[in-house]
Amino acid sequence: MTRILPPFRSTSALQTALALAMAVALPAQTPPSPTQRIATVEQQVLQALIGFARAAESAKLPSRARVAYETILEHYDLENPTARKGLGWKQVKGEWQAPAAGSLAADAAGPDQRKKVAEAWLLTSRKVAKLHRELGLALRDAGEPALSTMQLERALTFDPDDIAAHQALGHEQFEGFYGTAEQLAFVQRMRSMLEKAKELRAVEPEVKEVPDNKLPSTLQSVGLRFYGARSEHFEHWVVDSLPDAMACAQWAERAAALGTFLLGPDNPHLLRTSALRWCGCVRDDAQRDLVLEKAPTVRGKLTLEDAKLFGGLLFDSATGRASMSWHERETDADHSVATVTKRCLVGGRNVGFGEGLVHATTWMLCGTTLSYYCDLPKTQSGGAKLMPRDPKAWLTRLQDEIEAGTDYPLVQLARERADNFHESARIKSWSFMLWLLARHPDRWIKLLDKLSQPNMMPEDVTQIFATVMERDLGEIEDEWRAWARRGSRIGKASGFLE
Numbered sequence: 001m002t003r004i005l006p007p008f009r010s011t012s013a014l015q016t017a018l019a020l021a022m023a024v025a026l027p028a029q030t031p032p033s034p035t036q037r038i039a040t041v042e043q044q045v046l047q048a049l050i051g052f053a054r055a056a057e058s059a060k061l062p063s064r065a066r067v068a069y070e071t072i073l074e075h076y077d078l079e080n081p082t083a084r085k086g087l088g089w090k091q092v093k094g095e096w097q098a099p100a101a102g103s104l105a106a107d108a109a110g111p112d113q114r115k116k117v118a119e120a121w122l123l124t125s126r127k128v129a130k131l132h133r134e135l136g137l138a139l140r141d142a143g144e145p146a147l148s149t150m151q152l153e154r155a156l157t158f159d160p161d162d163i164a165a166h167q168a169l170g171h172e173q174f175e176g177f178y179g180t181a182e183q184l185a186f187v188q189r190m191r192s193m194l195e196k197a198k199e200l201r202a203v204e205p206e207v208k209e210v211p212d213n214k215l216p217s218t219l220q221s222v223g224l225r226f227y228g229a230r231s232e233h234f235e236h237w238v239v240d241s242l243p244d245a246m247a248c249a250q251w252a253e254r255a256a257a258l259g260t261f262l263l264g265p266d267n268p269h270l271l272r273t274s275a276l277r278w279c280g281c282v283r284d285d286a287q288r289d290l291v292l293e294k295a296p297t298v299r300g301k302l303t304l305e306d307a308k309l310f311g312g313l314l315f316d317s318a319t320g321r322a323s324m325s326w327h328e329r330e331t332d333a334d335h336s337v338a339t340v341t342k343r344c345l346v347g348g349r350n351v352g353f354g355e356g357l358v359h360a361t362t363w364m365l366c367g368t369t370l371s372y373y374c375d376l377p378k379t380q381s382g383g384a385k386l387m388p389r390d391p392k393a394w395l396t397r398l399q400d401e402i403e404a405g406t407d408y409p410l411v412q413l414a415r416e417r418a419d420n421f422h423e424s425a426r427i428k429s430w431s432f433m434l435w436l437l438a439r440h441p442d443r444w445i446k447l448l449d450k451l452s453q454p455n456m457m458p459e460d461v462t463q464i465f466a467t468v469m470e471r472d473l474g475e476i477e478d479e480w481r482a483w484a485r486r487g488s489r490i491g492k493a494s495g496f497l498e
Helices: 011-025 034-058 062-075 081-086 111-141 145-158 163-168 181-201 242-263 285-294 329-346 351-366 391-404 423-439 444-450 458-469 473-484 489-494
Strands: 090-092 095-097 172-174 177-179 208-210 226-230 235-239 278-282 312-317 320-326
Touching: 034 062, 034 081, 034 111, 034 145, 062 081, 062 391, 111 145, 111 163, 111 391, 145 163, 163 177, 172 181, 177 181, 177 489, 181 242, 181 351, 181 423, 181 489, 226 242, 235 242, 242 278, 242 329, 242 351, 278 285, 278 329, 285 320, 312 329, 320 329, 329 351, 351 423, 351 444, 391 423, 391 473, 423 444, 423 473, 444 458, 458 473, 473 489
Parallel strands: 235 278, 278 320
Antiparallel strands: 090 095, 172 177, 208 226, 226 235, 312 320
């Protein structure tokens, strides 16, 4: 009988059979554990951050590289030798020694180099965020919710605008902005502040003319024609113009109303309108000189020449504390709002943050930042090109400093002196106080109170922040930067950025 042979198998069929046999004969490969997955991604992140840091160093921007190195040590590899060396640490007899003060390289990058580094960081941060987000989603699908959450939150530290990470974390959205419950509350509070300011701009507080026979005795000997106006809380005397006096009183009332709103229902008493008995205003240097000569009470213990260095003075009049200033009509609104904020709300509280509060209220109500109470010494600022008193220019400079890692440290701002107030401190204080008013509406005034202690050291400032805010100072500063940085979605959602 003829033997029937099996049919000839094609090559692909043979390969399939062999694969099936191997699958039966060999054990299946074990998928990587969550720990292994995390280690793999963290290694990729570490390499991306080192690559960026080296690019920043090559572009003569070592301060930006150091931010990346600090991130590596804090979150990925505490002993990483590349990061430690990049931060100036040296190994001596097997032990790491911290760099000496002032030994780190300074930035020498030009505008084009800074721009390229900023673009490189944008690409790097998005790449790192994607790595963390994809790992977070994979861990979620693998039944590891706690580890998943950690990775998704890390993704948002690098790219706060990663919508997929927000959605995976269950974050809600407000008018297209995704965020945590705290972030949404912040956005809505900031919006409410700006809406309140807009509402107050449209209000016409009641103001009455004050008769000439009520002119304060301090001004009677000056020999200029003053017109007086009285609102609910304030009295203004302005040279040559009743409408100007009435407008100043109205702006003062708007400032008081905004201050009461910012303090909240539990603290309206902290706005002390009684701190100002009356305010006077003249328009030019000749009128200023006449006031200072004929009414020496205004300048107090200052010499005539020293008094001329200021834009205005606070002094004790026969009827109480009074303010005298000299400025152009175009700055009346800003100056009236600033005076109420400075004299009735800031008072004797922290100089650095108080100056920022003045700028925050004038910006909200008037859209300007014109009035200064703190400044650099005249000998230093006289020959230097002064920063324009324009909030748009301030924001551009602030965001440049954030990108370069050179924005003024909060720990130093809290200790800034009124007679040596740096420009970087001013723009940081302005923006930070806006953020603080909305982010911590129930704590900001407590913070300013505690920061009013004399002779604070950096460690004192750090401890006060931790006690009052119940948050780490570094964490607070990082959150502020994420809001104020160029292109920030939360900055735009809150109404601070365009």
